Structures are given as C-alpha cells and as structure tokens.
Amino acid sequence: MIVANPKPISEILDMIKDLKKILILGCKGCVTVCNVGGAKEVGILASTLKIARIKGGNPVDITERTLERQCDPEYIAQVKDIVHDFDGVISMACGVGPQFLSEAYPKQRFFPAVDTTFFGGAVQHGIWAERCAGCGTCIIHYFDGMCPIARCSKSLMNGPCGGSAGGKCEISKDVDCIWDMIVRKKMEQGRLDDLVRFKPSKDWRTARDGGPRRSIREELVI
Amino acid sequence: MSDLRSGSNLEKVLKAGHFAFTGECGPPKGANLEHLKEKFMPLKDIVDAVNITDNQTAVVRMSSWAASTILIQNGLEPNFQMVCRDRNRLAIQSDILGVYAMGVRNMLCLSGDHQSFGNHPQAKNVYDIDSMQLIALVKKMRDEGKFMNDEEIDGPPRLFIGAASNPFADPFEFRVYRLAMKIAAGADFIQTQCIYNMKKFREFMKMAVDMGLHEKCHILAGVTPMKSVGMAQYMAKSVPGMDVPEALIQRLRDAGKGKVAEEGIKFAIEQIEEFKEMEGVAGVHLMAIEWEHRVPEIAERAGMLPRPKI
Structure with a gap:
C-alpha cells in the first residue's frame, strides 16, 4: 500500500489560517489501512483544528x-454538490487525492494533511517499512524476492557495499x-x-527519471 | 598482464613486479591551492601514485578531477577517485573523458559513502550505476572504445582501473567473491579498506590466493596509521565495516602519553613489513589521513624508498 505520515498540526494550521469554513476529506484506501x-483520523484532525x-x-x-477512494474520478464526483460550499478542502489521502480533487474542481483550493512516504507494509503494529520504489521494471526475481533498488540505501545491484556490518546498513x-x-x-x-553474476545497469526510463508516467491498458480503454 | 593498458606509473611499477606504494590526499574544503599543495607535496617521489578522494565521507571538497590535474601540473601521478553517489552516467562518462584528456591515467571506482554521513545530508543521492557497473563501464570505454550506449568514442580513455575491497565488512564469507566480481568486471588493481585485524586479513588473502585472484589483479593492502587512542576507538565503534581489534587499542593505550602516535606508526610499519612477504599482496596503499607530512618518514622507515623509476 501507499504509506503516509500525518503532517504536523502547526503546518496544517498555517495552510488554512485565513479560511473560515473547511471540508476535511478522508479516504478509505491505503491511508485508512x-x-x-x-x-477516524478525519474526526481527530477536525477536533484538533x-x-x-x-x-x-x-x-x-x-x-x-x-470517500471510498480519492484516486478515482467516480468517488471524487461524490462531493461535487458540496465542494464549493467551503473556503478550502483538506485532503487526508495520499498525494494523489489533493491532485485528483484539484483537477476535478479547478476553482477550489485543496491542502494535503499527510506526507506521503513510500510503498510498503506494516512490519509490526504501528511500524511500516518500504518495500518497493515503483521503478517500473521489477527485478526482484534476481534477488530472491528482495528489492535492492528500494531497500539498499545506494540501490546497489551488485552489493553489498563495504559499509555492511552485522546485518545493518552503514x-x-x-x-x-x-x-x-x-x-x-x-x-x-x-x-x-x-x-556472483554481474548485474548490468538499470534502464531508469520506466522509473520517475523518464518523466511523469502513465499506464495504458488498451483492452480497458473505452 | 604484460601489455600496458594505461601507461601510468602505477601500472608500470606493478607490472615490473615491484612492491607498489600509493598514498592518499583529500582535497581541501575550499579552493585553497596552497593548502592542497601542502598536503600532496610531501608525497612527491615518495609514492607511485596519490589517490585523490572524491568528496570523501560525503563532505564537499574541491573536486577530485580538478585536484588530480593540479597534481599532474606539479609532477605527481594521481589516482583519480570517482564515486557513484554524485553523478549519473552522463556526468560519469564526461568526467572520465575530461580527466583522461587532462593526463589522468589511474582511476579508482567507488560507490561512495552515503550522503547521510556528510555535511549535506539533504542531498538527493544519484546511484544511477553502482561501483561494479562503473568498473565495467571504464573497461568498456577503454577496451571497446564505446560509451555505455554503444556509441563510438572519439579518443577512448586509457585508464588503469582500480577498485576497492573491504575484507572486514559483512558477510565476511562473501567478500572474496565480491572481490572476484570486481576483477571479472575489469579491475586492474585493488586497494583494500584500512587493515587492523591482521589475522582476518591473512585469512582473506589466503582465500583470494586460493582462487588465483592475485594473478588476475594487483592487490594493494590498505594501511592507516593510528594517531591516537581516540582515533582507534572512533574507528572501532563508529565507522561501519571497520575492524579494529581491542588488542591494538590496548597496545596504543599502553604506549603512554605522548608516545601513542609513534606506536601507531610502528604498527603500520610492522604491517607493511608483513605485507611485503604476504602471498598475493602487490603493494601498500597508505592512507595517512591529515598526516600526509609524516608519509616520507613512514616510507623511509618501512624500507619503501627509493621508489622505482620506470
């Protein structure tokens, strides 16, 4: 899932300091998990603010x-009748949410309530860890299901470097x-x-380095 | 290893079968040319080549390529270090062409310390390619005369390719295989991490010799004299992948006030004497950190002088 951290309240307060009437929009997707x-977090943020x-x-x-999700126009459309009744909208979704909202409602202002961090999972209750860098060309089969692109600090494909000590990163x-x-x-x-097989350099065009990405699945395009 | 690949002094010394001796110089945190000269001039005619570090420990310093060319202007041979942390493949290849055009003939290919160690921890880390891929790239540029994308190079850079090996990082059992990978990728010479645990290094070299790695590549043993007990303790505790036995720290402590630095130098000299006899070791890489002016004395006492002229 996409993992995020709450932004400091002071930062959110500063974003909305001039606004009197606000909508806080949660998301039932990854950020709920x-x-x-x-x-629940929408309620807590509302009370705190x-x-x-x-x-x-x-x-x-x-x-x-x-909303069910904020990464889907179908659910974004569910607020069309109310979205303009506010001075601004705080989205508690990942970074996708405020952007889909901004694209759907260009006259309204949207603010993020979370810092989106990585693709990962809960390794124990209350602790999440990164597992995928979304590089666009998965190579974890070479590494027994473990990803050095996301999980090595230097993304080495021919590691480990000289800073590996006692199973920990330098x-x-x-x-x-x-x-x-x-x-x-x-x-x-x-x-x-x-x-010991040499792993050649990666083609980063499929990663963010190739510019903003799109996935087109022809069979699904209407 | 008969034909010269780069014609560098270091390559000639090694290929003539001499026990090589390389030094190291970290460029200053500024454009202070006098300071740079103060650091490298004591090494002139004392070592076969001088490693010029590339923003070591991720601290911004004068660029390694510029400092390398200043060494050449002053009659010293640089071993230009390049890390993968700060450059993508475009910058890497253009810097390789640039240094070669300026007269650099040795290059050490490194991953580089992570930027979180340094004075700009906010920086984006590049790591477009890793050190293994960098070695293979320099070899391709030299031997095939081609860029990474297979386009022809107009004037291929003929560099003597170096790589690092840390026998003391984990997992220990894999380290000799990683060394073998670097040699297979194209390393002509290896400089190891600073050695303090001689027992472990003997074990590592035995594995390397058993695999015949010393016949495919020149392995230089890394030596850094300890200046103080504090330095030894810091290296033992705070430098990942460094192995400083407690017995050595105790030996320095026992030397007593005012005599620790001399004891550190004595240990370094003992090490060099042993490396001269150790099978598979082709030379010593002396990293006298901020102690460059002591190198001539260490070299003299370790019987490394005069250096061969080829």
Whole structure:
C-alpha cells in the first residue's frame, strides 16, 4: 500500500489560517489501512483544528467526509454538490487525492494533511517499512524476492557495499542491510553462482527519471 | 598482464613486479591551492601514485578531477577517485573523458559513502550505476572504445582501473567473491579498506590466493596509521565495516602519553613489513589521513624508498 505520515498540526494550521469554513476529506484506501487518513483520523484532525482555532480566537467551521477512494474520478464526483460550499478542502489521502480533487474542481483550493512516504507494509503494529520504489521494471526475481533498488540505501545491484556490518546498513543501525539478507539466503541455498553474476545497469526510463508516467491498458480503454 | 593498458606509473611499477606504494590526499574544503599543495607535496617521489578522494565521507571538497590535474601540473601521478553517489552516467562518462584528456591515467571506482554521513545530508543521492557497473563501464570505454550506449568514442580513455575491497565488512564469507566480481568486471588493481585485524586479513588473502585472484589483479593492502587512542576507538565503534581489534587499542593505550602516535606508526610499519612477504599482496596503499607530512618518514622507515623509476 501507499504509506503516509500525518503532517504536523502547526503546518496544517498555517495552510488554512485565513479560511473560515473547511471540508476535511478522508479516504478509505491505503491511508485508512495505515491509520493516517481514514474516517477516524478525519474526526481527530477536525477536533484538533477546531480546538486550536478557538484557542487562537479564530474559530473554524469544519465538515467531515470520507470517500471510498480519492484516486478515482467516480468517488471524487461524490462531493461535487458540496465542494464549493467551503473556503478550502483538506485532503487526508495520499498525494494523489489533493491532485485528483484539484483537477476535478479547478476553482477550489485543496491542502494535503499527510506526507506521503513510500510503498510498503506494516512490519509490526504501528511500524511500516518500504518495500518497493515503483521503478517500473521489477527485478526482484534476481534477488530472491528482495528489492535492492528500494531497500539498499545506494540501490546497489551488485552489493553489498563495504559499509555492511552485522546485518545493518552503514547509514543507521535501525536499517537492515538488504544485501546481507540476499547474500545469506543465496549462500545458505548454495546458489553462489547466481549471486556472483554481474548485474548490468538499470534502464531508469520506466522509473520517475523518464518523466511523469502513465499506464495504458488498451483492452480497458473505452 | 604484460601489455600496458594505461601507461601510468602505477601500472608500470606493478607490472615490473615491484612492491607498489600509493598514498592518499583529500582535497581541501575550499579552493585553497596552497593548502592542497601542502598536503600532496610531501608525497612527491615518495609514492607511485596519490589517490585523490572524491568528496570523501560525503563532505564537499574541491573536486577530485580538478585536484588530480593540479597534481599532474606539479609532477605527481594521481589516482583519480570517482564515486557513484554524485553523478549519473552522463556526468560519469564526461568526467572520465575530461580527466583522461587532462593526463589522468589511474582511476579508482567507488560507490561512495552515503550522503547521510556528510555535511549535506539533504542531498538527493544519484546511484544511477553502482561501483561494479562503473568498473565495467571504464573497461568498456577503454577496451571497446564505446560509451555505455554503444556509441563510438572519439579518443577512448586509457585508464588503469582500480577498485576497492573491504575484507572486514559483512558477510565476511562473501567478500572474496565480491572481490572476484570486481576483477571479472575489469579491475586492474585493488586497494583494500584500512587493515587492523591482521589475522582476518591473512585469512582473506589466503582465500583470494586460493582462487588465483592475485594473478588476475594487483592487490594493494590498505594501511592507516593510528594517531591516537581516540582515533582507534572512533574507528572501532563508529565507522561501519571497520575492524579494529581491542588488542591494538590496548597496545596504543599502553604506549603512554605522548608516545601513542609513534606506536601507531610502528604498527603500520610492522604491517607493511608483513605485507611485503604476504602471498598475493602487490603493494601498500597508505592512507595517512591529515598526516600526509609524516608519509616520507613512514616510507623511509618501512624500507619503501627509493621508489622505482620506470
């Protein structure tokens, strides 16, 4: 899923300081699963903002809604009758949400409530970790299902570098060295030949480096 | 390894069978030419080539290519270091052409320390290619006369290709295979990480010799003299992939006040003496960090002088 972190309240307060009537829009997709932008978090953010604005002598009127998803025009359309009744709209979806909303309603202003971080999953309750860099050409079959592009700090395809120590990355003892895991798995399974094979450089055109990307599935295009 | 690939002094020394001796110079944090000269001039005629570091530890310094050309102007041979952290394949290839045109003949291909170590941790990291791919790229440019995209090069750069090896990083069992990969990718010479754990290094070299790697590539053992107990403790605890045995730290401590630096130099000299006899070791790479002016004395005492003139 797409993982996100809540933005600091002070940053959100600053974005909306001149607005009196606000819509907070949650999303039932990834941000609900990672507990950052679902209906529950919409309620918490609304209360927090209201209290802060009352305290500052500048009360704000807030309406709460949560959409099925904000990455689909069909659901974005569900707010068409109300979206212009507000001075501004805070989206609690990932970075896709405020953009789909802005494209659908060019006259309204939209603000992000979260910092979108990565594609990953929950490794334990309350902790999420990156697993995919969305590079557009998956090569994890060469690395036994582990991705050095997303998980090696240097995206090395022929690792591990000289900074791997005790299974940890040189950048932090909190970061696992993915190359340590790849090497150990292959050596344990007796597949050294596979490991020492030179991996040529990657064609980054399929990644963000090739410019903004589109996926076109002809069979689905109407 | 009879035909010269680059014609560099380092290549000639190694191919003539001499025990090579390379030094290192980190360019200054500024455009202070005098400061740069102060650092590299003590190495003149003392070492066969001088590594010029490339924003080492991810701290911004005078560019390694510019400092390398200044060394050439002053009659020293640089070993131009390039890291993959700061350049994409366009910049990498154009810098390779540029340094070669300016007279550089040795190049050390490195991944580079992650920018989080340095003084611009906010920077975007590039890593378009990795150090293994960089070695293969320099070899392709030299031997095939082609860019990465297979276009012909008008005047291919003929460089003596170096790579690094850290026998002390994990997983230890794989390190010798990674060295073999770098040699297969095109490394002509290897400079190792600073060695302090001699027992582990002997074990590593035995594996390398058993695999015949020393016959395919010149392996230079990395030496950095310890200046203080604090430096030894810092390296032991805070530098990932560095192996400093407690016995060495104790030896420095036992040397007593005012005598630690001398003890550090003594240990370095003992190491060099052992490397001269160690099977598979073709030379020493002395990284006297911010201690370049002590290199002539160390070289003299380690019996590395005079350097061969070829």
